[in-house]
Amino acid sequence: MRFFKTLGTKPWLDPTMVSTAGVALAVDPLAAPRTALRFIMGMVSVLFFLFIITFLSRSQYPDFQALAGQPWQPFSDPSRLWLNTAILALSSLAMHWGLWSARREQVNRAVVGISAAVFFAVAFLVAQLELWRHLQTMGYYVNTNPANSYFYLLTAVHGLHVLGGLMVLANVVFRVWYDGAMARLSGPLTLCTHYWHFLLGVWLLLFALLTSRVETINMLAALCGF
Amino acid sequence: MQHTAIADQIEEDLHEPHSFFTTYIWSQDHKVIAIQYSITAIFVGLVALVLSGLMRLQLGFPDTFDFIDPSAYLQFVTMHGMIMVIYLLTALLLGGFGNYLIPLMIGARDMVFPYLNMLSFWTYLLSVIVLLASFFVPGGPTGAGWTLYPPQAILQGTPGHDWGIILMLASLAIFIVAFTMGGLNYVTTVLQARTHGMTLMRMPLTIWGIFTATVLGLLAFPALLVSAIMMMLDKVIGTSFFMPALVSLGESLDYTGGSPILFQHLFWFFGHPEVYIVALPAFGMVSDVIATHARKNIFGYRMMVWAIVAIGGLSFVVWAHHMYVSGMHPAFGFFFATTTLIIAVPTALKVYNWVLTLWRGNIHLTVPMLFAIGFIFTFTHGGLTGLFLGNVTIDLPLSDTYFVVAHFHMVMGVSPIMVLFAALYHWYPLITGRMLHTGLGKAHFWFTFLGTYAIYLPMHYLGFLGVPRRYFAMGGSDFIPESAQSLNASITFAALIVGLSQLIFIYNLVWSLRRGEPAGHNPWGATSLEWQTPDVPPRHGNWGPELPVVHRWAYDFSVPGAERDFIPQNQPEGKGAEG
Structure with a gap:
C-alpha cells in the first residue's frame, strides 16, 4: 500500500520539503544487495514458473508419459529423489545454523555451519548427477520422452542455480575473511541463507511436479486451462 | 555480500582509476560503460541498417542483384529485426542511456554494483560477437524470421538451420545474462541510491521510464531464455519440446509431437513486454526533452507516472494479439483484443499530456x-x-x-x-x-x-x-x-x-x-540533477565532495516570479524562487 501512497503524492506542492528519503545505503549497507536478491528471486521464480507452465501444457499431448504412477515408470520408486531432497534440506539447515551462530558472533560455529552447507550442496549436485547416470542406465535418455526431457532440463537449471549460489557464498566468505571482519558475516550470510531456502523450496516444487501421477498432472493442467 | 555504499562515499574512497585500461577499457564508471554500450549498439545498429538497405534493394528492384538470393534475403530480414529490437534498441536505451542517466539524475555517485555493471557490458559485447559470428559460419546466419518460430527455424530448407540458429540462440542467452546483470543494477540503484530529498515522485520521468522498463525486462526476458534453451535442446539433443512429429524432405524425423504454438506463447510473453521495454524509456526521455525545450512543467506528472506503471503491468496480458492467426479459442481472442485496447488508454493519455505540455509553452x-x-x-x-x-x-x-x-x-x-x-x-x-x-x-x-x-x-x-x-x-x-x-x-x-x-x-x-x-554548464536550462554537476562532463564520482540535496521536483520551469525560467532540483527555497 505504501507504493500507492507514494504514487499519490504531489511533488509540485511543498517545494521546501527536504525528504529523508534517499541514500538508503548510508544507513544500511545491505539495502542494495537485499533489493537485488529480491529481484533475483523474482526472476528465478518467473523462470521456473514458465518452465512449469510449459510442462503442464506439453503434458496434454499424447506422446507425454508421466515419470511416476506405474511400476515401469522411472520414479515409481522415488527413494533416490527423497535422498537427494534430504541432502539439500541438510544443506539448508546447516546454512541456517551457520547464520544463527554468526548472529551470536560464534565465528567458529558459523564457519562449521557454512562448510557443512557447502558440503551438502556439493553432495546434492553429485547425487543429482548420479541420478542422471542411473536414469540413463535404465534407458531413460533426455529425448526418450518429453517428461524425461523436462526432468533433465529442470534439474539442470536448478543445479546451475545451486552452483551460482555456491559461487556467491564463496565470494562472500572470502571477502569477509579478507577484510578481517568475520563479526560482520551475519548480514550477507542472511541473504545467502534466504537464497538457500528459496532454492530448497523450488526443488520441493519440482520434486512434487516431476513425481506426480498422470491424473495429478492432468488436473493441474486443467486448472491452468490446458 | 558486504557491499561498498558507493552512493554516499566521499571522492577519496571511490578508487578513481588512473591507468588507460582501468579508465577506458575495464572501467567500472557508469558513464564510460554507458558510452561503451552506446558505441557497440550504434555499430551493430548500422550493420542492421545496411541489411535493411539490401532488403529494400531486392524488393524495389527484383532480379537485379545477383548476390541477393532468397536465402540471403531471409537472413537479412531476420538479422535486421533481431539486431534492431534487442541489440540496438534495448541495449542503447537501457545499457546506454540507463547507465549514463540513472546515477546522474538521482544524485548517486555510480551504480550500486559497479563491477557487475562492467561485466554486463563485456557480456553484451560477447553476445554481439557471437551474433555477428553467425555471418561467417557454414550456412550463414539464421533466416527463420526474427520470431524464430519452430519447426521451420531448425529444419532443413530454412537458411542457417544448423550453425546460424545455434549461434542466434546462444547469443540471445548471453544477452539475457548481460541484461540481467545490468538490470539488477538499474533497479537497485533507483530504489536504494537516490540522494537526500529525491523521493520517487520527484524523479524525472526518464528515470521512471527506465526503471519500469527494466523491471519488465527482468520479468520478461526469462520467457525468451526458456524458449531459447528449449529450442536449443530440440535442435542439438533432439528433444521434442516444440517440434511436432513430422516428415521433412520425404524423411520421417525423430521428433515425437511437441507444440510449436507453445513456443509462440513463450516468445510473445517476452515479445510484447519487449515493445514496452523499448517504449517506456523513450516515453520518459521524450517527456523530459519536451518539458525542457518548451520551458514548461510536464502536464500531468502524476498521470504520466501512473500511465508508465499501468502500461508496464498491462503489457504482460496482451501477448497473444500477436497470435490471432495461429488458431485460438474465440474467447481468448476477445480477451486479448480487449486488453490490447485497454492498454491504448494510458498510452493515449501520455500523448495528450505531451501535446498539452507543448500547448502555450515557450517552444524552442x-x-x-x-x-x-x-x-x-x-x-x-x-x-x-x-x-x-x-x-x-x-x-x-x-x-x-x-x-x-x-x-x-x-x-x-x-x-x-x-x-x-x-x-x-x-x-x-x-x-x-x-x-x-x-x-x-x-x-x-x-x-x-x-x-x-x-x-x-x-x-x-x-x-x-x-x-x-x-x-x-x-x-x-x-x-x-x-x-x-x-x-x-x-x-x-x-x-x-x-x-x-x-x-x-x-x-x-x-x-x-x-x-x-563548447557547451558550458547546462546549455538547455534544464532542472534535473544531471546538469547540475560541478564538472561538465561529470568526473568520476559525479558530484565532488558533497552529494546534491534535492528540494523540488524536476519540472519547475517558468515559475512566476522566479529569477530564471527554470529552478534546478537542488536549489533550496528562497534562492531565486520567491514569488
Whole structure:
C-alpha cells in the first residue's frame, strides 16, 4: 500500500520539503544487495514458473508419459529423489545454523555451519548427477520422452542455480575473511541463507511436479486451462 | 555480500582509476560503460541498417542483384529485426542511456554494483560477437524470421538451420545474462541510491521510464531464455519440446509431437513486454526533452507516472494479439483484443499530456525538440494502426502483410529512434562537453522524419492490397497490381536516402567531439540533477565532495516570479524562487 501512497503524492506542492528519503545505503549497507536478491528471486521464480507452465501444457499431448504412477515408470520408486531432497534440506539447515551462530558472533560455529552447507550442496549436485547416470542406465535418455526431457532440463537449471549460489557464498566468505571482519558475516550470510531456502523450496516444487501421477498432472493442467 | 555504499562515499574512497585500461577499457564508471554500450549498439545498429538497405534493394528492384538470393534475403530480414529490437534498441536505451542517466539524475555517485555493471557490458559485447559470428559460419546466419518460430527455424530448407540458429540462440542467452546483470543494477540503484530529498515522485520521468522498463525486462526476458534453451535442446539433443512429429524432405524425423504454438506463447510473453521495454524509456526521455525545450512543467506528472506503471503491468496480458492467426479459442481472442485496447488508454493519455505540455509553452525548436515533436507524430500514427491490428477481425486479413510491417516500424522502430536522436542531441553536451552542430542536426532531422514517412506511409497501402511480408519476390499474383512494384521502388529510394542521411549524424557526432561549440554548464536550462554537476562532463564520482540535496521536483520551469525560467532540483527555497 505504501507504493500507492507514494504514487499519490504531489511533488509540485511543498517545494521546501527536504525528504529523508534517499541514500538508503548510508544507513544500511545491505539495502542494495537485499533489493537485488529480491529481484533475483523474482526472476528465478518467473523462470521456473514458465518452465512449469510449459510442462503442464506439453503434458496434454499424447506422446507425454508421466515419470511416476506405474511400476515401469522411472520414479515409481522415488527413494533416490527423497535422498537427494534430504541432502539439500541438510544443506539448508546447516546454512541456517551457520547464520544463527554468526548472529551470536560464534565465528567458529558459523564457519562449521557454512562448510557443512557447502558440503551438502556439493553432495546434492553429485547425487543429482548420479541420478542422471542411473536414469540413463535404465534407458531413460533426455529425448526418450518429453517428461524425461523436462526432468533433465529442470534439474539442470536448478543445479546451475545451486552452483551460482555456491559461487556467491564463496565470494562472500572470502571477502569477509579478507577484510578481517568475520563479526560482520551475519548480514550477507542472511541473504545467502534466504537464497538457500528459496532454492530448497523450488526443488520441493519440482520434486512434487516431476513425481506426480498422470491424473495429478492432468488436473493441474486443467486448472491452468490446458 | 558486504557491499561498498558507493552512493554516499566521499571522492577519496571511490578508487578513481588512473591507468588507460582501468579508465577506458575495464572501467567500472557508469558513464564510460554507458558510452561503451552506446558505441557497440550504434555499430551493430548500422550493420542492421545496411541489411535493411539490401532488403529494400531486392524488393524495389527484383532480379537485379545477383548476390541477393532468397536465402540471403531471409537472413537479412531476420538479422535486421533481431539486431534492431534487442541489440540496438534495448541495449542503447537501457545499457546506454540507463547507465549514463540513472546515477546522474538521482544524485548517486555510480551504480550500486559497479563491477557487475562492467561485466554486463563485456557480456553484451560477447553476445554481439557471437551474433555477428553467425555471418561467417557454414550456412550463414539464421533466416527463420526474427520470431524464430519452430519447426521451420531448425529444419532443413530454412537458411542457417544448423550453425546460424545455434549461434542466434546462444547469443540471445548471453544477452539475457548481460541484461540481467545490468538490470539488477538499474533497479537497485533507483530504489536504494537516490540522494537526500529525491523521493520517487520527484524523479524525472526518464528515470521512471527506465526503471519500469527494466523491471519488465527482468520479468520478461526469462520467457525468451526458456524458449531459447528449449529450442536449443530440440535442435542439438533432439528433444521434442516444440517440434511436432513430422516428415521433412520425404524423411520421417525423430521428433515425437511437441507444440510449436507453445513456443509462440513463450516468445510473445517476452515479445510484447519487449515493445514496452523499448517504449517506456523513450516515453520518459521524450517527456523530459519536451518539458525542457518548451520551458514548461510536464502536464500531468502524476498521470504520466501512473500511465508508465499501468502500461508496464498491462503489457504482460496482451501477448497473444500477436497470435490471432495461429488458431485460438474465440474467447481468448476477445480477451486479448480487449486488453490490447485497454492498454491504448494510458498510452493515449501520455500523448495528450505531451501535446498539452507543448500547448502555450515557450517552444524552442532546437534539434532535440524537433525530434521529440517528430516522435509525437510517428508514435500517434503507429499507435492508431495498432488499434486496427488489435482487433481480431481486422487483424486476420491484415496479418502478415506490409500493413503490419508499417505499423510496427512506425510504433517501435521509428518512434524510439526519434527519441534516441532527441536524447543524443539533448545529452551530447553533457556527455562530451560540446554541442552538436545545429545545422547538420536539422538536416538530419528533416531527412529522417520526412524520409520515414515516405517509407512507411505507402507501406500501409501495400498492406491493404494484401502484399505479404517476408516474401523474396512477389511473382505473378493477380490481386497485386503492377503499380505496387512502383510503390516498392519508391519506398526503396526513400529508405536508401534515409539510410545515407544517418551518415550526417555520424559525421556530426565525430566532428562535434573536437570542433563543436563548447557547451558550458547546462546549455538547455534544464532542472534535473544531471546538469547540475560541478564538472561538465561529470568526473568520476559525479558530484565532488558533497552529494546534491534535492528540494523540488524536476519540472519547475517558468515559475512566476522566479529569477530564471527554470529552478534546478537542488536549489533550496528562497534562492531565486520567491514569488
